[in-house]
Amino acid sequence: MTALKFLNILFVVLIVLSFVSYFYFKTKQFRTSLIAHKNWYKSKAGVSLAAFIILFGFNQALMFPDWITFLIAGLFVIIGAVLGVGSYRRVKHYGQFVEEEYELNKKK
Template sequence: MANLVFVFFIVISFVAYFYYKTKDFRSTLPIRKKWYKAKAGLALGIFVIVFGINTCIVYPSLVGFLIAAVFILIGAVKAYSSYKRVRHEGQYVKEEYELNK
């Protein structure tokens, strides 16, 4: 049952990654483009974290735990740095939109 929950979150985060990556490609304003890229990075970080946790469930051995730890660490670093970028650039998105009407 827990495996299905993690698979659901893996699929949702993967879909969110492609959604924001598509918005990034279609956007013309530079700050909004960076904001969407950061949101895609956040979704990718969450994907890697959840994939690492799911690896612990599927492969409950020492090797599985080591691989999961690497995935969780890399995903946490990516998610944290992208979250900081989302917060920083998010405050300028509305201002940029108002200037470029």
């Protein structure tokens, strides 16, 4: 198996995993009633979506090595990185309140 084919298979597996995790966190977001948990799961879904966008851009650049593909793949990577950084910061922010909100609502 060539290195190019191995990388393609690896990217496809990672793309599928990030897509599945996106839907998992979106489902968790809709199923919870606690506000901090909703925002936390929404942010985690954003990180998964960013990973999907970045991996898709890299996979397209790998499969179709042309200058226009590199340009578009670069845009995907930049957009995914911006989305990922913002979502990761929100995950860290809301993560502080998740346990506290759970403890406050458990006592009721």
